[in-house]
Amino acid sequence: MATIEDVAKLAGLSRTTVSRVINDQPYVTEEKKQRILQAMDELGYVPNSSARRLRSQRTDTIAVLLPRITNPFFANLIESMEKKASQWGYQVIVCQTHDSEKKELDYLQLLKTKQVDGVVMTSLCNDWEVIEPYLESGPIVLCNEYMEEMAVPMVHMDHRKAAYESTIHLIDQGCKNISYVSGGSDTYLAEERKTGFLKALEERALPFLEAASVDWAIHVEDGRKVFNHIKDHHPIIDGVFTGSDEVAAGVVYEAVQAGWNVPDDLAVVGFDNQMLSLLMFPSVTTIDQPVAKMADRTIEVLVRQLMNPRANKARRYIYSHKLLVRNSTLKKQLVTNL
Amino acid sequence: MATIEDVAKLAGLSRTTVSRVINDQPYVTEEKKQRILQAMDELGYVPNSSARRLRSQRTDTIAVLLPRITNPFFANLIESMEKKASQWGYQVIVCQTHDSEKKELDYLQLLKTKQVDGVVMTSLCNDWEVIEPYLESGPIVLCNEYMEEMAVPMVHMDHRKAAYESTIHLIDQGCKNISYVSGGSDTYLAEERKTGFLKALEERALPFLEAASVDWAIHVEDGRKVFNHIKDHHPIIDGVFTGSDEVAAGVVYEAVQAGWNVPDDLAVVGFDNQMLSLLMFPSVTTIDQPVAKMADRTIEVLVRQLMNPRANKARRYIYSHKLLVRNSTLKKQLVTNL
DNA sequence: TCGCCACATCTTCAATGGTAGCCATTCATA
DNA sequence: TATGAATGGCTACCATTGAAGATGTGGCGA
Numbered sequence: 163m164a165t166i167e168d169v170a171k172l173a174g175l176s177r178t179t180v181s182r183v184i185n186d187q188p189y190v191t192e193e194k195k196q197r198i199l200q201a202m203d204e205l206g207y208v209p210n211s212s213a214r215r216l217r218s219q220r221t222d223t224i225a226v227l228l229p230r231i232t233n234p235f236f237a238n239l240i241e242s243m244e245k246k247a248s249q250w251g252y253q254v255i256v257c258q259t260h261d262s263e264k265k266e267l268d269y270l271q272l273l274k275t276k277q278v279d280g281v282v283m284t285s286l287c288n289d290w291e292v293i294e295p296y297l298e299s300g301p302i303v304l305c306n307e308y309m310e311e312m313a314v315p316m317v318h319m320d321h322r323k324a325a326y327e328s329t330i331h332l333i334d335q336g337c338k339n340i341s342y343v344s345g346g347s348d349t350y351l352a353e354e355r356k357t358g359f360l361k362a363l364e365e366r367a368l369p370f371l372e373a374a375s376v377d378w379a380i381h382v383e384d385g386r387k388v389f390n391h392i393k394d395h396h397p398i399i400d401g402v403f404t405g406s407d408e409v410a411a412g413v414v415y416e417a418v419q420a421g422w423n424v425p426d427d428l429a430v431v432g433f434d435n436q437m438l439s440l441l442m443f444p445s446v447t448t449i450d451q452p453v454a455k456m457a458d459r460t461i462e463v464l465v466r467q468l469m470n471p472r473a474n475k476a477r478r479y480i481y482s483h484k485l486l487v488r489n490s491t492l493k494k495q496l497v498t499n500l
Numbered sequence: 501m502a503t504i505e506d507v508a509k510l511a512g513l514s515r516t517t518v519s520r521v522i523n524d525q526p527y528v529t530e531e532k533k534q535r536i537l538q539a540m541d542e543l544g545y546v547p548n549s550s551a552r553r554l555r556s557q558r559t560d561t562i563a564v565l566l567p568r569i570t571n572p573f574f575a576n577l578i579e580s581m582e583k584k585a586s587q588w589g590y591q592v593i594v595c596q597t598h599d600s601e602k603k604e605l606d607y608l609q610l611l612k613t614k615q616v617d618g619v620v621m622t623s624l625c626n627d628w629e630v631i632e633p634y635l636e637s638g639p640i641v642l643c644n645e646y647m648e649e650m651a652v653p654m655v656h657m658d659h660r661k662a663a664y665e666s667t668i669h670l671i672d673q674g675c676k677n678i679s680y681v682s683g684g685s686d687t688y689l690a691e692e693r694k695t696g697f698l699k700a701l702e703e704r705a706l707p708f709l710e711a712a713s714v715d716w717a718i719h720v721e722d723g724r725k726v727f728n729h730i731k732d733h734h735p736i737i738d739g740v741f742t743g744s745d746e747v748a749a750g751v752v753y754e755a756v757q758a759g760w761n762v763p764d765d766l767a768v769v770g771f772d773n774q775m776l777s778l779l780m781f782p783s784v785t786t787i788d789q790p791v792a793k794m795a796d797r798t799i800e801v802l803v804r805q806l807m808n809p810r811a812n813k814a815r816r817y818i819y820s821h822k823l824l825v826r827n828s829t830l831k832k833q834l835v836t837n838l
Numbered sequence: 839t840c841g842c843c844a845c846a847t848c849t850t851c852a853a854t855g856g857t858a859g860c861c862a863t864t865c866a867t868a
Numbered sequence: 869t870a871t872g873a874a875t876g877g878c879t880a881c882c883a884t885t886g887a888a889g890a891t892g893t894g895g896c897g898a
Contacts, residue, residue: 208612216551276548441779503855504855515857522857532875556857
């Protein structure tokens with residue numbers, strides 16, 4: 163493996179001059195530049211990334227923390243972030259926390275060990291008080307997940323409004339007994355959704371059926387269990403609010419298997435407009451988030467912070483949802499495909 | 501940010517002794533070790549990763565190259581690889597090539613810049629001749645994708661056999677005119693699938709309907725287009741072999757929308773046993789790969805190579821598939837759910 | 839014409855944070 | 869007596885770049 167020393171010797175110049183050519187810095191004549199480029203080519207020279215990072219104190223790398231890439235919402239979010247980061251000359255590394263407080267802190271350690279320049283957090287496992295000290299080692303931006311406190315930039319959708327609207331939709335479709343199905347996370351985002359849900363119930367003078375609600379549903383399989391739980395213990399339930407399309411898909415699938423009519427016996431709403439929600443039969447009513455826009459903004463905000471560390475502007479970037487009404491909630495009407 | 505120098509001073513020892521404690525090396529008394537650990541704690545010292553990598557010439561990091569994480573097959577593969585790599589003290593970085601030759605080479609550059617110790621390639625965009633020189637910079641293991649030439653370790657399923665069996669299944673279900681739907685990739689794996697498909701046709705004396713076959717189907721949307729193409733131009737087609745559940749889902753969805761009876765009018769097989777294939781109506785017959793096993797083996801093989809660079813053992817680890825028969829192919833029988 | 843200053847172009851030196859290798863001393867064992 | 873292990877320190881190095889220094893040239897003013 164050739165080093166910059168080898169290139170300098172072959173070109174008959176100093177290492178610093180070679181470095182200037184590599185980094186496109188001024189004060190090197192064109193003739194010497196060509197000599198250096200040729201020497202690099204002959205030797206197959208490639209800069210050593212560790213050396214550059216150590217000396218320059220920069221990695222040009224961003225870590226994105228998320229729960230699971232097997233959740234298509236996060237897979238799509240990463241997809242867009244990578245594209246945007248690459249445009250700014252940054253590399254993205256994907257860190258799956260699997261909703262573990264420990265893992266989240268392990269990954270935040272990347273800031274301390276100087277393996278990344280900044281971090282995007284798409285979920286929050288630890289309390290903010292635990293995370294905040296890491297800001298000393300580099301900037302953090304929240305995307306998707308958010309909190310009341312304005313400590314760092316946050317890019318997200320209004321989850322309260324989204325939950326409110328999809329619950330109103332369920333109620334408008336005639337649902338009177340609605341189950342609230344969540345993943346049990348006690349984050350602010352989860353609270354917001356529930357607040358929106360409860361607000362809709364309150365406005366329409368419907369009771370919150372806490373006993374029929376579930377706080378352990380994350381995967382499709384969980385959704386199937388949710389349905390069976392409702393069928394066996396709360397058969398009066400005629401509507402289900404879920405926090406993800408995966409769970410909604412599980413509920414719908416199991417209900418259909420059990421011979422229930424969806425949505426007449428049970429209406430279901432999901433979240434995130436995953437491909438699954440369209441392809442199911444019946445197709446699932448869901449909330450669409452502007453994933454690409456949020457991803458782009460997130461990277462932009464973080465990179466600006468890296469370029470200008472003094473401009474520590476903590477602010478919110480709030481995006482609107484879209485309710486996609488499909489067959490899992492449309493009752494007593496001619497079933498048409500949307 | 502404290503350095504090892506600061507810790508050494510506070511502990512009243514040399515940097516080397518501190519380093520020995522950090523790296524769990526011998527020849528440091530327990531008393532001195534405690535002094536060092538305490539000093540590290542007081543100073544909040546964290547080793548600088550770039551410095552360690554530069555000096556030790558190791559990153560303890562593995563790059564996994566894959567086409568898209570939005571494809572659940574690869575998302576699940578990564579999930580398992582990360583778990584396994586972590587057990588061996590390695591970090592995984594995810595590199596999406598999006599089937600681009602250029603991106604693939606860009607990521608292989610990580611070997612040359614010393615940003616990763618080894619690479620797992622789950623697909624092949626470039627010819628092997630282009631990739632082989634990178635072996636000088638670090639080991640490469642193929643997982644999922646494979647080639648005839650035994651140049652590096654390869655961990656994969658027998659795609660020929662899998663394609664053969666699912667095609668025979670289509671034929672056994674009465675299909676006489678089968679469309680071969682692929683993504684157009686000209687890799688060995690793609691060839692193997694086609695070979696298995698053609699072998700099944702040949703054994704059952706059925707013609708290969710090249711004009712009705714498609715080589716541009718990757719996403720769900722493509723699958724929908726495939727169906728419309730068949731409906732409009734090749735209505736005699738009564739069976740579709742696809743290389744992925746996403747494509748199969750698109751075909752099935754569009755066929756049902758068009759009022760076709762699946763599988764009586766058109767039987768469809770997918771690949772990879774994505775959740776989608778179970779939740780569709782009708783559920784999609786598919787091929788299941790032992791994803792976790794292949795992932796584990798891949799990491800193990802690569803890590804062993806990193807630990808013992810001389811043991812450059814290029815060999816194949818071949819895994820069997822499982823055909824999951826579901827409703828998209830079961831004809832003329834009582835429709836029961838599997 | 840000469841001296842001074844600014845700029846251009848390069849080189850030299852040192853720094854980044856950590857660790858690999860070698861050395862010195864002492865003690866125990868064959 | 870010779871050798872190896874234990875316990876630590878010192879030195880140099882890993883590959884690159886940031887900062888300072890050296891040198892030459894051109895322009896301007898006295």
